[in-house]
Amino acid sequence: MNDITAPRSQPVRAVLADDERLMREQLRSRLTEVWPELQIVAEAKNGLEAVDLVREHKPDLVFLDIRMPGLTGVDAARQIAQLPGEGDDDEWLVPEIVFITAYDQYAVEAFEQGVADYVLKPAERERLQVTVQRIKKRLAQRQDADAAPEAGGGPAAPLQQLLHKLSAQLNPGGKPAYLQWIQATVGQAIQMIPVEEVLFFISDEKYTRVQTATLEALIRKPIKELVDELDPQLFWQIHRSTLVNVKAIAGVTRDFRGRQLVGVKGLSEKLEVSRSYTHLFKGM
Known part of the structure; x- marks a missing residue:
């Protein structure tokens, strides 16, 4: 069995996006406590900036505030999921997504399928440790996929389903109307x-x-x-x-x-x- 806390050959790199500066600072501080090896390579103030920074830095992990002006975290995640494969870099996979959210029961239920994780505002150390362990485990599974190509890697289709569900909840009116x-x-x-x-x-x-x-x-x-x-x-x-x-x-x-x-x-x-x-x- 692989040790999910075993060091990677390269440190895990993350982009953090929240339109509230104090929330970004608080989350960055908490992450430093529970995951000191994590490298936060960039911070974004809105969804559009988050997409651009992910395209630039190609991180392993993205923290996205669900509600941001201009482009919500859900919409940003949709665009981010399309970035791998742009240009000549076919080795980069869809980054792991962690949504930052105030307590909403719909969000907690939506994340139960485990495709993406969430952090409740304000980020509490104990809950953040749970998220960090889940992310480390999923990143370790990706490493296993590199060693065994048949195992595959990346939460593409289930992530799309989660984003559709969150989008429907964020935009009152219920079930999304799919193209017919x-x-x-x-x-x-x-x-x-x-x-x-x-x-x-x-x-x-x-x-x-x-x-x-x-x-x-x-x-x-x-x-x-x-x-x-x-x-x-x-x-x-x-x-x-x-x-x-x-x-x-x-x-x-x-x-x-x-x-x-x-x-x-x-x-x-x-x-x-x-x-x-x-x-x-x-x-x-």
């Missing part, structure tokens, strides 16, 4: 395609291809927008440029380089699974 139809270009015509008929979406730099069993169409909407608009229980992101309908998955194989490839029902085409999402098919 895709308006796409087919030849010279515009066609309305029911979302449940889509087998997968795959993007290049300008367009996103919409593939059904009977047709192929193009839309201008990028994957990172579709992730927020589609039901995460129906569509899984398996690559920064690919979403696949769970019901359309025929199976998962590996190529000679060890990469996972998703087979799609009724098609010979295979969809590559990037490293951040291999955990979705653990055991296959």
